[in-house]
Amino acid sequence: MFKEILKNLITRKPSIPFPEGFDIPPEEAVKIVSLREKIDTIFGRSLRIRQVDAGSCNACEWECTALTNPIYDIQRFGIDFVASPRHADVLLVTGPVSRQMELALKKTYLATPEPRLVVACGDCTIDGGIYKGSYAVTNGVANVIPVDCYIPGCPPTPIQMVLGLHELLKKLT
Ligand code: SF4
Numbered sequence: 001m002f003k004e005i006l007k008n009l010i011t012r013k014p015s016i017p018f019p020e021g022f023d024i025p026p027e028e029a030v031k032i033v034s035l036r037e038k039i040d041t042i043f044g045r046s047l048r049i050r051q052v053d054a055g056s057c058n059a060c061e062w063e064c065t066a067l068t069n070p071i072y073d074i075q076r077f078g079i080d081f082v083a084s085p086r087h088a089d090v091l092l093v094t095g096p097v098s099r100q101m102e103l104a105l106k107k108t109y110l111a112t113p114e115p116r117l118v119v120a121c122g123d124c125t126i127d128g129g130i131y132k133g134s135y136a137v138t139n140g141v142a143n144v145i146p147v148d149c150y151i152p153g154c155p156p157t158p159i160q161m162v163l164g165l166h167e168l169l170k171k172l173t
Contacts, residue, residue, distance in 0.1 A: 024159065031166045032077075032159075038169040039078045043089055046078045047165075050088035050112065054105050055098030055137060060122040060155040064092065072158045079165070085112040090168070092161075096124040096137040097144050109145040119168060120147045121161060123154040130154075 024032070039047045051064055067074045068081065082088050085108045097105055109116065120141040123129035128139035141147050148171065151164035 028159075028163060032162055035162065035166045035169065036077045038166070038173060042169060042172050043078075046080070047090065048080060048082045048088045049090045049092050050082055050085045050108070052091055052093045052105060052108055054093050054095040054101040054125075054141070055131070056095030056122065056124065060094035060124075063155045063158055063161065064094070064121070066158045067161060072162070074158075074162065077162075085109075088112050089115070090117045090119055090165075091145075092119045092121050093125055093141050094121050096128040096131040096134075096139065097141055098137050100136075102138055102144055105141075105144050115172075117148045117168060118145055119149045119151060119164060121151045121164070122156055123152055126150055126152060 039045065051061070053061060064081075066072055067079075074080075085091065091109060091112055093105065095101070109118070118141065120126060124131060125141045125147075128134070128137050131137045132139055138144055149164055149168040151161055153160050156164070
């Protein structure tokens, strides 16, 4: 058994895209598989994400949660969510950034180690979405902290999120 554990630790198994039945165009499936290689190269086998709810309706969070279920299982690509920004490579922000969350988001950003990447996830994070123009919001993440990548959708699907992360990593290579 010890031998098996050791073998699993040192052998890198190729990542499979997603189970049959998912309607993913071949070119997108290729991107998903290459995600693992990019993470290996840039971050040394793991990418840690701190999700920040900056006033979301919670639907974006449900889709984020689905990323770790047995169907999408992003942990097999070396991606996982962490509880503290101090342990994160990426901040994944949802919501239009309410005025109440503005300072908290800035502090979270500053608590994240370099390279301090930011993904704006969902239409609200782009320009406020359905909350745009409200006195209670800042109309998007870029009005509060720098953004490296946008994932549109209301809410975006888990696969759109995976492809968005791929686009982020592509910028770094
Ligand atoms: S983008 Fe849509 S689903 Fe996400 S927080 Fe905004 S309203 Fe909700």
